[in-house]
Amino acid sequence: MLTRGYDLLKSTKLGIVVGFATAGLLMIGSLQMNFYPAPYAGLAGEDIRFFFDKPSLAHWWFYLLFLGLGIYGINAFLCTLDSVLVRLRAGATNLTLYGGSICHLAFLVTLLAHLVGGLYTTQEKPFTIGESPTPFKDVELRLAGLETTQYPNGMPKEVRAVIKIKKGDKETEQILGYNHPVTLDHGKEEFLLKDYGEAPQGVVLRVAERSHHLALKESLNINGANVQAAGLFMHPSLQRPVVRLVANKEGENPRQVYVTLGETSSKVVEGAQVFFEDIKVSQAVAVGLKENPSVPLALGAVLLFCVGVVLVIVRLIKRIAHQF
């Protein structure tokens, strides 16, 4: 019984059947996702958790596909092992004979990478990196330069943002752009360029005829109170930008005042007339973070495929040369 099961699992016929079946299931899945999209709302990237977190009969093709690829993986492993053992026993030392087997091995690693990536990839909401350091986990990111080029019709062509990454005392530099992500941890963490331009970094307040440049969250002293530029609002529903000031004085409750940009919209804060004069902007990039623990595995699969394909090609060339 066990032997028959093993023979079935390592049969090439099973591999062929499962190969066609998985191709067919993917076709069905693709068409279903396109023509009946409602059950797939929220499915993104390479995610496969979606199908398990939201089980549905509509996903039947995926469950069968998952099972099919599992069988395919086992089958490919056993077939490869079998053929390699046969060749080794026969004393085959020509490396090109093992090209196909290496491709099979790469296929197995690819399946594993898709499993790991599909289950554990996460994506963060986009955030801005400006000229002042932005903390992220155990590093600090800072934009040190931004260059852009355009086509004659004004369409953006290239973006080259210099990102300084500080970890402890060590600072390194990476270039961020379209098709050029900033990567950390052997490519597992990837910052992708989402947008670029200028972002507000601070405000200019005039208090008692003197201008003060404040970064957001920075404070100044007005008549003994610590007044912080706590927030800047530039929502389209507002006619002009508004800064939120929060005044803190020892022994008193914090007070907040909203001041609109312009000469005619001053407010009294802690007994002083405060004007919101200007907004300080600086270059910035918006990035999205993707964490995919399967990247090293996928790169391993790429490497194996390359080796396997090269060996197969060498073998084919030898065969063609032999024919002539």
Added chain:
Amino acid sequence: MDAKSLINLSILGYWVSFGVYTSFWYFGLGERSTRGKVLMTGLALQLLSLMCRGMAIEYLPLTNKFESFYAFSFAAFLVLLWTNRVESLLYRLTLFGVGYGFLTAAAFWPKGLSYPPPLMLTIWYVLHVPLSFMCYALWTSSLAAGIAYFRSPDRRQEMVELIDNGFMYGLLGFSVSMLFGGLWGYVAWGDYFLWDAKVVWSVVLWLFYSACIHVDHWPRLKGYKPHLAVAGFLIMFFTYVGTSFFISSSHRF
């Protein structure tokens, strides 16, 4: 020469090559060296025309439907030239017919200047797309051999060899092309795989032809290679054209 003049020159090249290829319907019936010369003339003109477009946009000219169809027809004619020794008329005309169909379809799309969007500007795109087109053309050769197999009983062995070559070289090239595509996906979107129609159908193609090249291990199935070649072409056609016209995909070209 400015970009506009180069584009105009490339459009002229398109129409002249179109004329040369049209004559192949006549010369393709003739002897090997004549039909080879006609094909080479068409290919040279097409290559020059594509190069003019490339110089105009300073990039690989695969940025819109016109260039895509035009380039695919180039790949199909290149494979036809490679297999020029094949004397099966049905094989030649089927492969040529597919290439000519795409060449004709290209005429219906805008031929003006279009710059590649920033996400196309990567070496992975440059490697991925032309290689995919070559593989599509090789699988079209398998289709042509499959059709000729049904209609030419005396050439069956030769046609099976052509089918096998298309399957094998197509899959080899496509595997490498998929690796390039995966690397492009990783640097551009952070994913080497997406639940996107074009990507899913590319995986379908890979799985299908991977199974096809193992069919020799199942003697009873070997006789169905021509059928598989036809089915494979239909899948390839849907992957290439269908995902851009009939279902939604972020890879629409």
